[in-house]
Amino acid sequence: MADAAPILEAKGLHAAYGPVRVLHGIDFVVNTGGVTALLGANGAGKTTTLRAICGMVRSTGDLMFDGRRINNLPTEAIAAMRVGHVPDGRGTFMELTVEENLRLGGYTRRDSIEPDLERMFGYFPKLKDRFRQQAGTLSGGEQQMLAIARALMIKPRLLLLDEPSFGLAPLIVREIFGIMKQIIATERTSILLVEQNASLALTVADMAYLLETGKIVMSGSAEEIRRDESVRRSYLGY
Amino acid sequence: MEGVLHQIISGIATGSIYASISLALVMIFLATHHINFAQGEMAMFSTYIALTLIQAGVPYWGAFVLTLVFSFVGGLVMQRTLLEPLARAPVLASVGAxxxxxxxxxxIAGWLFTYTLQPFPTPFGTGAPILGGMLSRHELGSTAVTLVVLTAVWAFFRYTKLGLALRGAAYNPVSSRLVGVPVARMLALGWGLAAAIGAIAGMMVAPIVFLDPNMMGGVLLYAFAGALLGGITSPLGAVVGGVLMGVIENIAGAYVVGTELKLTTALVIIVVVLVVKPTGLFGKALASRV
Amino acid sequence: MTQTNSRILLVLFVAAAAVVPLLFATGYQLFQLTLVVAYALSVLGKNLVTGYGGQVSLGQGAFYAVGAYTAAILMEHFNVPYWATLPVAAITTGIVGLALGLPALRLGGLYLALVTFALAVAVPQLLKYKLFEDWTGGVQGIVLMKPDAPFGLPLDNDQWLYLFTLAVGVVLFIAATNLVRSRVGLALMAIRDQPLAAEAMGVELSRYKTLTFGFGALFTGVGGALGAIAVGFVSPDSFSIALSLTLFVGMVIGGAASISGAVYGALFIVFMPNFAEQISKAVPGAIFGVILILFMFFAPGGIASVLATQLRRLRAARTG
Known part of the structure; x- marks a missing residue:
């Protein structure tokens, strides 16, 4: 399913907020065109991993993106390499309209973004209805869709998704993951998906890593992880 | 009745100048959550630059454009060198700067240009007042210039990619970086723009009040009041508030308190707005960072 | 250094400050030292509000003006002796401070800075206003007589006024020190550093904030009254925004969160212009501005905190 060379590879990645160390040397890969899930409980270091990739938190060790070390580059430089980030808390530009949110998503692009706006409305018809509305007036689910669409506007070579299910009703979560499967099938973007909801994440991922207090405690194909007895008991809940 | 109309019309003329400074203040407030207490003095200094150029023989509109360029670059450099490093410092540090x-x-203006009042030329001629004597040519001209500038600024923010990025950087710097907007550069650009807008206000008000280093003191106070009245978080509010302040100034001066308490009128409006409706007419409630 | 030792040192310092200038200083120098004490009190009031209370007030010049005019009007229109004007000035400015503190505490942060800045800009105009002209003397202001030394003491006007001002200053500085160390002072610092925690602990934020504003105004007001008596003249344009900015500079340079900082700040704002004015009238203001920015970058705690750090280093070097 995925090509051999990874688009992103972390080796011995450490990260800290000032004196508080969060990641203690983790290794993982995101294959080109693949979907890697990073699972773990609250506070395991999942969001910090994404922030380290985007240069929002200082890191040591190696973060290789497309063969190039990207540790501690400015966040905007990493975005310019076409890394899309759906951040923790969705990062909506509340004061701007839905359209402006999407246009800002395409800020680094030099080509026309109009066709992509249309494509986003294909995935998220709800956004089309709210095109000229202030994004702050959207519901949580709609804001999540907007965040994903905004990150896709950058034409990402790597898409980072931080808990797209967070704080949403199960029905909405199912809708969003349905759309995500569709996006994965058509866009063939490489994705690093962070989720607390492991069973949900494993339905879309092909590889998975389990993070506990800043260390990788298990890794393998999504299939292997799903079958693992201990994962099933502590994270999948059946 | 005609007297009142006269006061209102000429109030709109001065109010449009206040509106420019209010807008400059709001732009900087939105982007950095700072209040630029030096906005007025920056405008005054720019106006001296314009006067120096004009006295050196540069035609008015040439001096006008050169002054805008100078102010823009000056604002940009100031932001990068002085204010960016203090961005996360406590309120006292930014106020101090x-x-x-x-x-x-x-x-420096007093030192270089002395404290004596100097006449500043108007490009609109000094012929007979128009509109039945209600509006001097300079008032009409400066209102037109201000309107053009405000419209251009609005169109820039509303319709250009750069304007959108500036707004994004001001409202949500973290998300802006994630989509690749160089936020620090945007803030500097915003500063440059604010300085240039202020310079226009300075050049438009100077023919009315004469140029001296303290010229902008009262203007700044009215611009503060205008920004707060309209809502310190709303650029549109700043413009409306600024114009309203011009009208209020004239009406209060002519019929209520007299011109001797001009500054006090602004002070009272500032206090009343902050106590009664801190968000102003168009503003939104802010998180407690202020 | 033990506490007793530092107290003895302080007494010696005050004694020296009283005696040495009498022996060596000229009349003009004595006048300047008197101003230093008056400004030190005013800056002290600002330190209480900003340094200890954490509220950025830019309008301290307004309270200085209220104090100065209270003293001047009492002396001019009611023949009150100069020394008796001080308690009245203190009470008046204290009350004005409390009255302004009430809306001020609802604002806080930048908004307070904005309102007080506007107040400072508007003060001269208010003082000139024709309704008050009979009392304030309008644009002309009020000219005051310099007080003579009492009880036939062998001192000239300048010498006596300096000693008198110094005595008042010492008393009020001791009072401020006690205030800062009291429950009120501790609560204030708690509010400044951890507003949420302080609220949770049941510290009544609003009452303490208003109270500091009042005390800050009071100290500044007494400074203003002493300044008016020393200068022998009050007029609206002496209380422009420049005065508020000068006091602000004094506060930042001395060290906002310190009592002794007020003295360093006052020395700076009185004596620096002496040197700089030889170049141009405008230079002191520009230097104030440059130094203000430099301090914000390199010594936000002011001279007081720089001295404290050096002293600590010295002591560490001696013991270690």
Whole structure:
């Protein structure tokens, strides 16, 4: 399913907020065109991993993106390499309209973004209805869709998704993951998906890593992880 | 009745100048959550630059454009060198830096150009007033210039990619970086723009009040009041508030308190707005960072 | 250094400050030292509000003006002796401070800075206003007589006024020190550093904030009254925004969160212009601005905190 060379590879990645160390040397890969899930409980270091990739938190060790070390580059430089980030808390530009949110998503692009706006409305018809509305007036689910669409506007070579299910009703979560499967099938973007909801994440991922207090405690194909007895008991809940 | 109309029309003329400074203040407030106490002195200094150019023989509109360029670059450099490093410092530090700038500009202007009042030319001619004697040519001209500038600024923010990125950087710097907007550069650009807008206000008000290093003191106070009245978080509010302040100034001066308490009128409006409706007419409630 | 030792040192310092200038200083120098004490009190009031209370007030010049005019009007229109004007000035400015503190505490942060800045800009105009002209003397202001030394003491006007001002200053500085160390002072610092925690602990934020504003105004007001008596003249344009900015500079340079900082700040704002004015009238203001920005970058705690750090280093070097 995925090509051999990874688009992103972390080796011995450490990260800290000032004196508080969060990641203690983790290794993982995101294959080109693949979907890697990073699972773990609250506070395991999942969001910090994404922030380290985007240069929002200082890191040591190696973060290789497309063969190039990207540790501690400015966040905007990493975005310019076409890394899309759906951040923790969705990062909506509340004061701007839905359209402006999407246009800002395409800020680094030099080509026309109009066709992509249309494509986003294909995935998220709800956004089309709210095109000229202030994004702050959207519901949580709609804001999540907007965040994903905004990150896709950058034409990402790597898409980072931080808990797209967070704080949403199960029905909405199912809708969003349905759309995500569709996006994965058509866009063939490489994705690093962070989720607390492991069973949900494993339905879309092909590889998975389990993070506990800043260390990788298990890794393998999504299939292997799903079958693992201990994962099933502590994270999948059946 | 005609007297009232006269006061309102000429109030709109001065109000449009206040509106420019209010807008400059709001732009900087939105982007950095700072109040630029030096905004008025920066405008005054720019106006001296314009006067120097004009006295050196540069035609008015040439001097006008050169002054805008100078102010834009000056604002940009100030933001990068002085204010960016203090961005996360406590309120006292940023206020201190702005007051430092205020003192520097005011006194350097006094040193270089002396404290004597100087006439400043108007490009609109000094012929007979128009609209039945209600509006001088300069008032009409300066209102037109201000309107053009405000419209251009609005169109820039509303319709250009750069304007959108500036707004994004002001409202949500973290998300802006994630989509690749160089936020620090945007803030500097915003500063440059604010300085240039202020310079226009300075050049438009100087023919009315004469140029001296303390010229902008009262204007700044009215611009503060206008920004708060309209809502310190709303650029549109700043413009409306600024114009309203011009009208209020004239009506209060002519019929209520007289011109001797001009500044006090602004003070009272500032206090009343902050106590009664801190968000102003168009503003939104802010998180407690202020 | 033990506490007793530092107290003895302080007494010696005050004694020296009283005696040495009498022996060596000229009349003009004595006048300047008197101003230093008056400004030190005013800056002290600002330190209480900003340094200890954490509220950025830019309008301290307004309270200085209220104090100065209270003293001047009492002396001019009611023949009150100069020394008796001080308690009245203190009470008046204290009340004005409390009255302004009430809306001020609802604002806080930048908004307070904005309102007080506007107040400072508007003060001269208010003082000139024709309704008050009979009392304030309008644009002309009020000219005051310099007080003579009492009880036939062998001192000239300048010498006596300096000693008198110094005595008042010492008393009020001791009072401020006690205030800062009291429950009120501790609560204030708690509010400044951890507003949420302080609220949770049941510290009544609003009452303490208003109270500091009042005390800050009071100290500044007494400074203003002493300044008016020393200068022998009050007029609206002496209380422009420049005065508020000067006091602000004094506060930042001395060290906002310190009592002794007020003295360093006052020395700076009185004596620096002496040197700089030889170049141009405008230079002191520009230097104020440059120094203000430099301090914000390199010594936000002011001279007081720089001295404290050096002293600590010295002591560490001696013991270690």
């Amino acid at each position: 702005f007051l430092g700038l205020l003192l520097i500009f005011n006194n």
